[in-house]
Amino acid sequence: MLDSDFIEGVYVAVAAIPKGRVLTYGDVARLAGGPNYARMAGRILHENPLGRSLPCHRVVNSLGRLCPGWTEQAVLLKNEGVVLKANGCVDLKRYHWNYNEAQP
DNA sequence: CGACTGACTCGAT
């Protein structure tokens, strides 16, 4: 059973990601109140009832790697203006969102 | 209750 507060925190953090920016599961988990709950964040996003209402496609792993098999995520990211590398990795140097500071 | 799994992370190479 996942803590409702944590789930809500994940939703808030993910929903707060601006267009054309990405966040890592670890960051989302930290914002949600769980520094080591990255995997839980992933599970929550996978099971999230909001589905497309939540920009979960803006959440990637620490290496900017997208979910295997989830082609829709790449399409959505490209639609947001995020360019993926040939191997399917996002340029975290450019698109990683610093939730504490507005990026130029 | 123990073992396996996963939309993960970190440190080292």
Added chain:
DNA sequence: TATCGAGCCAGTC
């Protein structure tokens, strides 16, 4: 950034 190995957390079998 890529790859390897070890660690962490909750769910499922």
